[in-house]
Amino acid sequence: MDLTLNGKVAMITGGSRGLGRQCALSLGREGCAVAICGRDGDQVEQTVSELKGLGIKASGSQADVTSPGDAEKFLQETTDTLGAPDILVNNVGGRRGSVLFDETSMEQFLEGLEVNLISAVRMTKLALPHMQAQGWGRVINISSIYGREHGGSVDYMTGKAGMIAFSKHLALQLAQTGVLVNCVAPGSIDFPGSTWDRFQQNNTPEVVAEFIDRNLPMGKFGWPEPIGETVAFLASDRAGLITGACLNVDGGQSKSLF
Numbered sequence: 001m002d003l004t005l006n007g008k009v010a011m012i013t014g015g016s017r018g019l020g021r022q023c024a025l026s027l028g029r030e031g032c033a034v035a036i037c038g039r040d041g042d043q044v045e046q047t048v049s050e051l052k053g054l055g056i057k058a059s060g061s062q063a064d065v066t067s068p069g070d071a072e073k074f075l076q077e078t079t080d081t082l083g084a085p086d087i088l089v090n091n092v093g094g095r096r097g098s099v100l101f102d103e104t105s106m107e108q109f110l111e112g113l114e115v116n117l118i119s120a121v122r123m124t125k126l127a128l129p130h131m132q133a134q135g136w137g138r139v140i141n142i143s144s145i146y147g148r149e150h151g152g153s154v155d156y157m158t159g160k161a162g163m164i165a166f167s168k169h170l171a172l173q174l175a176q177t178g179v180l181v182n183c184v185a186p187g188s189i190d191f192p193g194s195t196w197d198r199f200q201q202n203n204t205p206e207v208v209a210e211f212i213d214r215n216l217p218m219g220k221f222g223w224p225e226p227i228g229e230t231v232a233f234l235a236s237d238r239a240g241l242i243t244g245a246c247l248n249v250d251g252g253q254s255k256s257l258f
């Protein structure tokens with residue numbers, strides 16, 4: 001299936017490793033020029049080299065998207081190097097607090113909202129004018145199944161649910177403009193260095209087996225490629241009727257009906 005993405009410019013927050021790196025690979029293989037960022041500049045450079053080695057047009061910025069100045073810098077460097085972004089993937093996220101509200105400080109809660117929600121809103125505000133002006137654009141937000149149902153730390157769940165609400169609101173507002181806004185909700189996705197890699201290394205085989213048995217209907221952790229491929233599909237014209245949606249990519253892990 002030709003996704004007709006050749007020549008589009010895609011900006012992926014994070015992207016130096018993990019699911020963001022996979023989104024860059026999947027979009028790059030479809031002919032997009034891809035821009036990634038991360039706080040660790042060496043890791044960003046390494047991934048940009050890897051992408052270029054595969055024949056993908058790529059650029060990288062050392063930028064912390066929770067900093068308004070760095071977010072602007074990421075957009076400016078992308079525009080200068082590859083052109084203004086047609087596609088924005090808000091991928092950065094992670095927990096800051098605990099599962100227990102009592103054990104989550106106000107600072108952790110606010111940081112959790114900043115990294116999972118506010119930074120994505122800010123980046124969308126920056127990238128949207130070009131998409132609106134040209135009458136074509138895609139905003140794809142990486143949420144989590146824990147934004148759709150109970151799970152994870154209190155700040156993470158609240159931030160990821162907020163991201164789905166924000167996406168729906170924006171999608172309806174932009175529905176007639178050619179700019180589509182959607183979420184992807186991954187389940188537990190494993191790759192070297194991931195949270196779930198650490199979980200498996202730090203727990204006994206019995207604990208890991210029990211977790212898999214209780215939570216993962218396929219009997220195994222997820223892997224990054226289906227996330228990247230879903231993002232590439234949502235970015236394409238093939239997905240032209242999909243906006244305001246949140247797609248689980250979780251091997252059946254989510255228990256919610258909706």
Ligand SMILES: NC(=O)c1ccc[n+]([C@@H]2O[C@H](COP(=O)([O-])OP(=O)(O)OC[C@H]3O[C@@H](n4cnc5c(N)ncnc54)[C@H](OP(=O)(O)O)[C@@H]3O)[C@@H](O)[C@H]2O)c1
Nearest residue numbers: 014015016017018019038039040064065092093144188189
């Ligand atoms: N893996 C899963 O099982 C899973 C499940 C559900 C949802 N998700 C969501 O999917 C997204 C990606 O997850 P992942 O597992 O790939 O995470 P990850 O392994 O922690 O990778 C995160 C990426 O974002 C960058 N990053 C982190 N904070 C940043 C910041 N403030 N500014 C700029 N870049 C930043 C990291 O580079 P630096 O550290 O160098 O900045 C890295 O490139 C997250 O939103 C996560 O919540 C993941």
